[in-house]
Amino acid sequence: MLEQLEQQRTDALAELETVDDSDALHEWYIKYLGKKGAVTLMLRSTGQLPPEERANFGKRANEIKHLLNEAYAQREQAVRQQELAADLESDALDVTLPGRPRTLGGIHPVTQTHREFYTIWADMGFQVFTSRDVETDEYNFQLLNFPPDHPARDMQDSFYTTDDGVILRTHTSPGQIHAMRQLGENGTQPVRVILPGMCYRYEQITARSEVQFTQVEGLAVGRKIRMSDLKGTIAAFAKRMFGQNVSVRFRASYFPFTEPSMEVDVECFLCDAQGCNVCKYTGWLEIAGSGMVHPTVLRNGGYDPTVWSGFAFGMGPERITMLRHGINDIRYFWSNDLRFLEQF
Numbered sequence: 001m002l003e004q005l006e007q008q009r010t011d012a013l014a015e016l017e018t019v020d021d022s023d024a025l026h027e028w029y030i031k032y033l034g035k036k037g038a039v040t041l042m043l044r045s046t047g048q049l050p051p052e053e054r055a056n057f058g059k060r061a062n063e064i065k066h067l068l069n070e071a072y073a074q075r076e077q078a079v080r081q082q083e084l085a086a087d088l089e090s091d092a093l094d095v096t097l098p099g100r101p102r103t104l105g106g107i108h109p110v111t112q113t114h115r116e117f118y119t120i121w122a123d124m125g126f127q128v129f130t131s132r133d134v135e136t137d138e139y140n141f142q143l144l145n146f147p148p149d150h151p152a153r154d155m156q157d158s159f160y161t162t163d164d165g166v167i168l169r170t171h172t173s174p175g176q177i178h179a180m181r182q183l184g185e186n187g188t189q190p191v192r193v194i195l196p197g198m199c200y201r202y203e204q205i206t207a208r209s210e211v212q213f214t215q216v217e218g219l220a221v222g223r224k225i226r227m228s229d230l231k232g233t234i235a236a237f238a239k240r241m242f243g244q245n246v247s248v249r250f251r252a253s254y255f256p257f258t259e260p261s262m263e264v265d266v267e268c269f270l271c272d273a274q275g276c277n278v279c280k281y282t283g284w285l286e287i288a289g290s291g292m293v294h295p296t297v298l299r300n301g302g303y304d305p306t307v308w309s310g311f312a313f314g315m316g317p318e319r320i321t322m323l324r325h326g327i328n329d330i331r332y333f334w335s336n337d338l339r340f341l342e343q344f
């Protein structure tokens with residue numbers, strides 16, 4: 001028996017040497033020191049020995065149990081340290097590596113143009129006035145002096161809603177009526193606003209036209225506003241927007257809500273007016289529609305047109321953004337392609 005006991009000790013210690021993870025360690029413990037472990041069982045069988053051997057055997061068995069427990073504790077510590085080291089190594093962290101940069105969004109190129117507009121117009125005393133995207137036929141057309149069957153309505157094909165007479169605005173011009181009615185105090189106060197916003201037209205989508213685009217409208221109403229004010233103001237804007245040396249020209253045109261009406265061109269800033277394919281070799285780029293507010297429109301805004309006058313203009317930020325950056329397809333603005341957007 002004693003020999004067997006010593007053999008167990010030798011085996012156990014030898015086996016413990018080879019244990020190198022906590023699972024194996026646990027198994028080892030069960031095998032020798034657990035409730036049914038080899039050494040435990042031997043210790044328990046002490047009572048079955050002849051009386052003269054019991055004391056000696058029991059003493060030695062207890063010593064061995066104690067010794068194995070100590071060896072186990074030591075091994076356990078070693079294994080735990082080994083495992084900890086392995087863990088640390090596997091999630092090794094190189095604190096000297098530079099951090100991963102966060103990708104930041106950018107400002108959409110058309111929004112950038114809008115913001116430049118707002119800054120310049122604000123410096124000239126124009127406040128931003130926003131009005132609704134969903135309009136009535138009355139505001140979008142009638143109050144702007146488009147008679148019901150006027151062919152100019154066909155200039156802008158509308159998106160109709162299922163509500164009779166309710167449409168998506170085809171231009172920001174209906175905001176002129178809202179601004180005059182809300183800020184003009186029954187035609188007694190001057191108004192100087194820009195009206196930015198989304199416009200919608202039921203059109204074929206092509207490189208040059210989208211069904212959804214923005215406009216920035218301008219409106220100034222006062223007692224002695226003349227065409228020279230319109231020309232000087234637009235020219236001042238164009239010089240800040242496109243360069244101090246840029247020339248501006250006004251071409252007679254037609255809009256129902258202005259009289260007279262003009263289109264505004266600036267010298268082509270892409271070719272220095274030498275002629276290129278963007279300005280179609282004319283040396284000029286169209287940047288706005290404009291005119292003196294039609295007396296009927298003033299009256300619809302609450303003003304007496306014999307006393308009050310005003311000018312208005314409308315610009316297309318998409319078009320201007322395209323001109324400035326040589327973008328040849330308006331659809332890029334809505335395509336959300338990062339390869340495009342990241343360039344601005």
Ligand code: DAH
Nearest residue numbers: 171173289290291312313314
């Ligand atoms: N509403 C016009 C359009 O969508 C643009 C325009 C032209 C606005 C002349 C104006 C203006 O205020 O005076 O084509």
